[in-house]
Amino acid sequence: MHFSSLQKFQNFLILSKLIDESQLQACLTRIGSSERSIEGLIRDLGSRNDLTPYQVSKLNKHQTDGLRLGPYKLLYRNASGSFARVFRGCSVVDGRMIGIKVLRQRWAEDPRKVSLFRREGELGKRLKHRNIVPIYEVGSERDFHYLSMEFIEGGNFRELLKSRGKFAVEEASQYVLDMAEGLDYALSLGVTHRDLKLTNVLLSSQGVAKLVDFGLAGMDSGLSMQEEEIDRAIEYATLERCTNAPHNDPRSDLYFLGTIFYELLTNVAPYPPSTRREDRKQPARYRNLRPIRQVDHSLPSDVMAVVDRLLEINPNDRFQSPSEVIRALRNIIRTEAKSQEVQNSDAIACEIKNEKPLQPTVICVENRTKHQDSLREYFSFHGYRVLLLGDIHRAIERIQIDPPQGLVVMADSLGDGDQASKAYAKTADCCQKSGTPVILVLSKKYLSIRKQFADTPSSRILAENYVTLRSIRTNLEEMQSVFGGERTYKNQLDSQSTD
DSSP: OOOSSHHHHHHHHHHTTSSOHHHHHHHHHHHOGGGOOHHHHHHHHHHTTSSOHHHHHHHHTTOOTTSEETTEEEEEEEEEOSSEEEEEEEETTTOOEEEEEEEOGGGTTOHHHHHHHHHHHHHHHHOOOTTBOOEEEEEEETTEEEEEEOOOTTOBHHHHHHHHOSOOHHHHHHHHHHHHHHHHHHHHTTEEOSOOOGGGEEEOTTSOEEEOOOTTOEETTSOOHHHHHHHSOHHHHHHHHHHTOOTTOHHHHHHHHHHHHHHHHHSSOSSOOOOOHHHHTOTHHHHSOOOHHHHOTTSOHHHHHHHHHHTOSSGGGSOSSHHHHHHHHHHHHHHHHHHHHHHHHHHHHHHHTTOOOOOOEEEEEOOOHHHHHHHHHHHHHTTOEEEEESOHHHHHHHHHHSOOSEEEEEGGGSOSHHHHHHHHHHHHHHHHHHTOOEEEEOOGGGTTHHHHOOOBTTEEEEOSSSOOHHHHHHHHHHHIIIIIHHHHHHHHHHHHHHO
């Protein structure tokens, strides 16, 4: 739109409420009557932040459409997709910040696209839950179609991962719990999301994860199969075809919730990102995921179990509803919070006494450098003093002189065949006498040892397909409390008190 005079341009700014009268008068005073022009006003108002860069760019191009929609002025463009663009806006009535989603102009003449867009808005107005971004209004002005919604300050989780890296276990679990609760509520109304991904989950300034963009949502009264096939996420269509899942299966949302959980914990995508439709339509992309334990084996076993179950390719092997996921995640969060509470309490108690926190000792028998580093890092992080030895006989000598609070033995360090069996028998006997809990970790070549020895109150053999550092520590601490760890630990306390 071209303005025939400076006065008409000023009138447009005021009537559109892009600026107010006081801002205009201050601008006119600054630039003086001799230098006043449309370009001069735009430049000055932009330099004073009375107009945003987005508004300045539009006005410099003589584009006035899209600066104001209904009772909202558009301030910044936050995101852009093939279907719509999302803006940060402001109500000209009360000044509150608002999110505004605008259908792209190339679809404005397509009745079906407009119908889909309005369907998203009408559906979103029904969804009122703390973990779903609420939609306030579905509007049209000239050939612009828009939705107004809550403005979320924190951005989406794709952006957050790029800026800060992976999330701590408890934090990631809480955010995924938020997402699951949003899905559970939507499902109670017969609605599935159908386009769950990192960019469609936003984090509020209060630290709450919120689902957004139910544009492809499935519901009983939704689109026909033929129509939805065109518009729903290719990932969902491919997953359901290759697993013979029923149309609009709620468990499909859970699979993609698992991909989000995986990436929040590791900052690694479970399958290669791609914009090519042919790549995204390959079933192998969703079947051949790298197990999360191979990306980060230090993650808690219960957390990895939840991720693995969410990502089961057979929908019958997944969690069957969001409510099941919610229960599992709440258990994880309670466990992590309790562990952190105990650590904090111990640290505070020692600080009050002006003492260093007491560190229980664990001896790890391992002769591979890479594995030694993993053991040292993990147990040190969880408050242990770690002694690494490559020879089991040296460990036995140490236990006889100064029993630690635990012994972890990697079977590969014991030798071969009968030699390994005899070494472990001697070790278990020594630990029984000294009150030292011992864990023997078997690799595939040593599985025959499992049949030769039974677990006792002071010894356990871990020979599962996947043994995690978390499971080793959990078993060790269970034996510490049951067998003799508490007595040994108390002796160490008494010794330090005497000193």
